[in-house]
Amino acid sequence: MPGVVGGGMRPLLTAELRARLSESADTTDPAGEPDRQVLAQLRASGLLGTAVPVRHGGAGGDAVAVNRIVAELAAVNPSVAIVAFQHFAVSARIAEWGTEEQRERWLPGLADGSVLAASAWSETGAGAAKRNLSSTGTRLADGRWRLDGSKAFATGAGVADIYLVLVRTASEAPPVVPGGYGADGQTFFLVGADTPGVVPELGFGLAGMRGSATGLVALDGCVVADADLLGPVGGAASVIAGVRESGASLGAVSVGIAQGAFDVAVRHAEHRGLLALPTVRHRLVDLATRLEAARAVVDRAGARTSADPGLTTLHSKLHASVAAEEICLDVARMLGSAGYHDGARIGRLLSDARGIAFMGPTNDLCRDLVAASWTG
Ligand SMILES: Cc1cc2nc3c(=O)[nH]c(=O)nc-3n(C[C@H](O)[C@H](O)[C@H](O)COP(=O)(O)OP(=O)(O)OC[C@H]3O[C@@H](n4cnc5c(N)ncnc54)[C@H](O)[C@@H]3O)c2cc1C
Numbered sequence: 001m002p003g004v005v006g007g008g009m010r011p012l013l014t015a016e017l018r019a020r021l022s023e024s025a026d027t028t029d030p031a032g033e034p035d036r037q038v039l040a041q042l043r044a045s046g047l048l049g050t051a052v053p054v055r056h057g058g059a060g061g062d063a064v065a066v067n068r069i070v071a072e073l074a075a076v077n078p079s080v081a082i083v084a085f086q087h088f089a090v091s092a093r094i095a096e097w098g099t100e101e102q103r104e105r106w107l108p109g110l111a112d113g114s115v116l117a118a119s120a121w122s123e124t125g126a127g128a129a130k131r132n133l134s135s136t137g138t139r140l141a142d143g144r145w146r147l148d149g150s151k152a153f154a155t156g157a158g159v160a161d162i163y164l165v166l167v168r169t170a171s172e173a174p175p176v177v178p179g180g181y182g183a184d185g186q187t188f189f190l191v192g193a194d195t196p197g198v199v200p201e202l203g204f205g206l207a208g209m210r211g212s213a214t215g216l217v218a219l220d221g222c223v224v225a226d227a228d229l230l231g232p233v234g235g236a237a238s239v240i241a242g243v244r245e246s247g248a249s250l251g252a253v254s255v256g257i258a259q260g261a262f263d264v265a266v267r268h269a270e271h272r273g274l275l276a277l278p279t280v281r282h283r284l285v286d287l288a289t290r291l292e293a294a295r296a297v298v299d300r301a302g303a304r305t306s307a308d309p310g311l312t313t314l315h316s317k318l319h320a321s322v323a324a325e326e327i328c329l330d331v332a333r334m335l336g337s338a339g340y341h342d343g344a345r346i347g348r349l350l351s352d353a354r355g356i357a358f359m360g361p362t363n364d365l366c367r368d369l370v371a372a373s374w375t376g
Helices: 015-031 036-042 063-076 078-097 100-112 238-247 252-272 278-303 310-339 347-356 363-375
Strands: 115-121 136-139 145-154 162-168 187-190 198-201 215-223
Touching: 015 036, 015 063, 015 078, 015 198, 015 347, 036 078, 063 078, 063 278, 078 100, 078 115, 078 162, 078 238, 078 347, 115 363, 136 162, 145 162, 145 187, 162 215, 162 252, 162 278, 187 238, 198 310, 238 310, 252 278, 252 310, 252 347, 252 363, 310 347, 310 363
Parallel strands: 115 162
Antiparallel strands: 136 145, 145 215, 162 187, 198 215
């Protein structure tokens, strides 16, 4: 019965990869270190090419495909799912905004897994909406750019081969205006991890997502070519505004986490011989119903069939992440003391589920962006 919800579809992950990811989730959580071997298996699986167009060696999958893979990964290993989510997001941004040279340089490697991508937008003090960046990009006399600053909470830090970095390139910080995501005068750069001055640092000591290599990335006088700019100079906000239009949703991670929690609940009920009790069966059905609703809104975001797909993506993140937190908490209550020990899977899933609410756009920012759309 575990995995029964949404189980009508053929799994995209092999049974072997699923088992390795699940085993790895148990070991990386106490260590708080990424599992480089399991990431190597993910890279070799062919799945990382999902968001890369066919002509660049990928599968040319849409957001439905991306959301499905992310949810399947998260059901067994949420940390690896967010590493993959960032990889898919950067692949999509390069496909959308990259020059032909950038696409040819990066997309084949992103497709075959030889290149793993990460996003480094956040920094301490920048605010969830990234309006107050301290990191700077300064154009040098020879046309190249010098990047300086310190990025925080970059998932995949130290394991990625390329970072999509957001810095302020306007000499003056723009006036702080309410609303929106990003600000005028900010620019994206594609920065290879081997660029001198790029210094990742783990050991953040996160409460959840402990195998995700979420950490700091220092940019210490890091010089990149003008050809490494992604999108318009000073116009990163327009790139950011388009992200939600793709339909790829962090809500997919939440759906996977909720599925993982549901599976724990079913296994527990089976093991304890509780499935014969109508009250237990009804509680499980209620959990399954909430999980199905979350999956449906994430699927709708991916399919981009609503009148405003960008808004649906925001709703999907909000709905699925809140649902996953609630489902994990309900499962923890169902398990009683069996789920209340150091290292209990449900405790880990609850911490992972909470982390999604803080990932960008944070849930509060999603609420702001949805409300802003009503007033234009
Ligand atoms: C597990 C995890 C992985 C992450 N991975 C990445 C990554 O790969 N790359 C990356 O760049 N970042 C990443 N982040 C950072 C994330 O994207 C957020 O930007 C960051 O966590 C926001 O930090 P904060 O909540 O401290 O912001 P704060 O601005 O301090 O927010 C504090 C609270 O106020 C709310 N708030 C702040 N500003 C607004 C606003 N304008 N409107 C409404 N509410 C607001 C926030 O929602 C939050 O609840 C990750 C975070 C986590 C937890």
